[in-house]
Amino acid sequence: MERLALLRKQVAEETQELRSGVRLSDKERAEFAKNREILRLAEERLKIDDHRDGYYMPEDYITEKGKMDQKKKEEALYKRYVDKDEFGQEKFVTEHEEWEKEQTAKAKAQIQRSERENEDYDYVMDDAQYIQWSLDSRLAGEGKQLTKEQRFLEAQIDAAEKKALSIQETRKTLPIYKYRDEFLEALETHQILVIVGETGSGKTTQLPQYLHEAGYTKNGMKVGCTQPRRVAAMSVAARVADEVGVKVGNEVGYSIRFEDCTSEKTILKYMTDGMLLREFMTEPDLAGYSALMIDEAHERTVHTDILLALIKDLSRERPDLKLLISSATMNAEKFSTYFDDAPIFNIPGRRYPVDIYYTPAPEANYLAAAITTTFQIHTTQDKGDILIFLTGQDEIEAAELEIAETAKKLGTRIRN
Template identity: 60%
Template sequence: MDMEPIEDEEARKERERLEDLRDRDAFAERVRDRDKERAKKVVEDRSSKKSGAAAEAAQRRQLADDSEARGQALPSLRLHSRQEYLTKREMQQIELLRKEIADDEALFSGMKISKREQRDLERKKELLKLVEERLKINDKWEGYQLPEDYITEQGKIDKKKKQDALYKRYEEAKPKDDQFVTDVDQWEASQTRHSTFRTGAMDKKEFVDDYDYVFDESQTIQFVMESSLPGTTMTPAERLLQQQIDEAEKKAKTIEDTRKSLPIYAYKEQLIDAIKEHQVLIVVAETGSGKTTQLPQYLHEAGYTANGQKVGCTQPRRVAAMSVAARVAEEMGTKVGYEVGYSIRFEDCTSDKTVVKYMTDGMLLREFLTEPDLAGYSALIIDEAHERTLSTDILFALVKDIARFRPELRLLISSATMDAEKFGEYFDNAPVFYVPGRIFPVDIHYTPQPEANYLHAAITTVFQIHTTQPKGDILVFLTGQEEIEACHENLQETARALGNKIRELIICPIYANLPSEMQAKIFEPTPEGARKTPASSNRIHTTHGQECPH
């Protein structure tokens, strides 16, 4: 009888390990077979290998199974990817060229550049023009394009291409979210979106606590209510009327206080007496002393506008005539065009009730054609005489001649910086009336050496003042509209780049050819003076050739 060999411990462990591996593999195989039986069987339609999705699926299977076919298809994929990359690269280069042209024009604006730089800039512009024209050739919106041919080489119709050619344009024009939107609705939505004024930091208000209140509860006084007496109730209409009355009274009180605070107010009686005594008077007063706005009102209050007579005041610029007329009308409690009006080229805002009339020098010269003796005026004020425009110089000779045979006419020559003695000598030794005083202190600063680009120097100075000085207004005088626009754009970009590092900056470009409504609104003086600004921002005015009352 053969005896079975005795299995040692190491052999037994090895045998058990191999059995575990076989059992594990068998279990995994059974699980795969079970999952394969339960999985959904997809029946592929192989009846038409050349139709649509079936052909595409067959091609994918062939690429997956055949490595040689897959290798042949890869070069075409690389070519397609390369073409897409070149298209994106082209658009990036075109956008970069646009930015280079814009940067060069902004950098060389107002500067004399060399011929080479001018030639390079023109070459870039010509290149951009040619590229844009070439891009427009393939633009589907520029003209009609023939759709892709949906007839194959075998003469059969490809249904997918035919459907794309017939219905693609309708799919592209379909609005989102199944909303019917017309072209007019889209245009209105675009205009509304671009014209909406977005307020950011302007809505933020600064609240500064000057004192910390400390309450001692032990020292409080206790009260006991005995009875309650109801007040007189007001209807909403009465409450609104009372609010309007209070605001009007407050505004009138503020305007009256401002008029009394002007330096010329202290010499009101002396001025009226001097005007009664002398027919021609040279008035020299500082800028902002109130001579332009107050002198016509003083003449009106002194009775020079009685019996239908008028007081005329000339200004060298249209903007000044409109803005000052708006301010004087507000001070007199009337509207522009009634007791106070103005007359400029192409615009006459006067009526039969007008007694104080502001006008440009040229308009007064035109009135000489219809009324050579200016019989409708009892007093004339030639303001800003130091600017010496052509119309002003001609007016000096004409009014001097009229004053000699019209002794009742009062003539005032007003200015801030002029040679008063020479003017007085020209007007038959007329006396000079000096009005001392200045509303605000003025510090005059000069640069140690000339600046190469005064526009850039002005922009840099604006931000120096804005970051180092207290809150207030900054007025920048420039020579033309192009410089105003360049300065405005540069200030906006710099302020946007600095972001929250500086306080908010409100930039208000002002031109000499704005509509009268906007000019009167922009140049309306603030009663509190030139330093009156919102509590959380500075304001910059860039203006062309005109003093800004702010």
């Protein structure tokens, strides 16, 4: 049976090769025909019916001596009906399997042969099925507006330039770089600063490095930066380590729940706000830190709010401790008031223009809408990246699986 299964697979592959139009020699075609004939003969031999339909009287389980043969009795009582498959082999068939087989046969009878032969997945890019979006607002960037062709050309130029740019040169392109000296002067004058900057301005990765370069990590002191999420702490630490030119865990490290990637050499430490709270419990004065940065403070998690209260009290006990509170524009005034009217340091500018769209009506299935929008963007827009925010791991994995399966079925119909 195993050899027959292998032969079936081989014949199926050869048939597919013939249909695909591949040029074959006469010898190869003859070999394919021979294999098909061998398979036909083997299957016909299996179908030879050498058994009889009908009722067979069970063997008598009373022996000649008048005693009962318990084994033969149980065999007669519990023996199941055995059916034959299409190749004449015995197999047990339940009522459910018989019903499924019947329904499948009915369904196949309704399918036209031309439809059955077309096994390709047909994904229709119907404009009418696109998720409808309306432009809400446009946040202009520092660059000028470009046409689609100009953007395409600029994207190619940017890709070539990025290969030539070193990490240090990339740092200089961030909006925050122009305000480095102003930031350090402001921090010399004030103990607490409320930092306001757009996403992508570089405040999370660059400000701790500026403090290190200005000498805040001398004499074994550290600069700490908290993040509301574990993934953010790990990824930012990896990026900063690349920029500094060290391995994660040495001069630059991170600390999250169940994982401490730091050492005695660590001077720039990224951590979740919960881990800084743990350090408060063991070292209430945080004597090992010369500066702390509370990033994304406007998210107002429970840990962040507790940290802000503790840090406010600590700042009065330790005037030498520098504090940076990173916040969104809408909450900057509140944080400034809370920290005794601390000055607000604005970092204007963003690297790229941002268009904000919204759906005129809510989507019933937002996960399916997100996947549809992903392919909508991928097939209609220029080359780039797509980032989807979902509520949890289950939805992320479901979306990833659905996108991968759809892209695989679409094949060459979409761009890579």
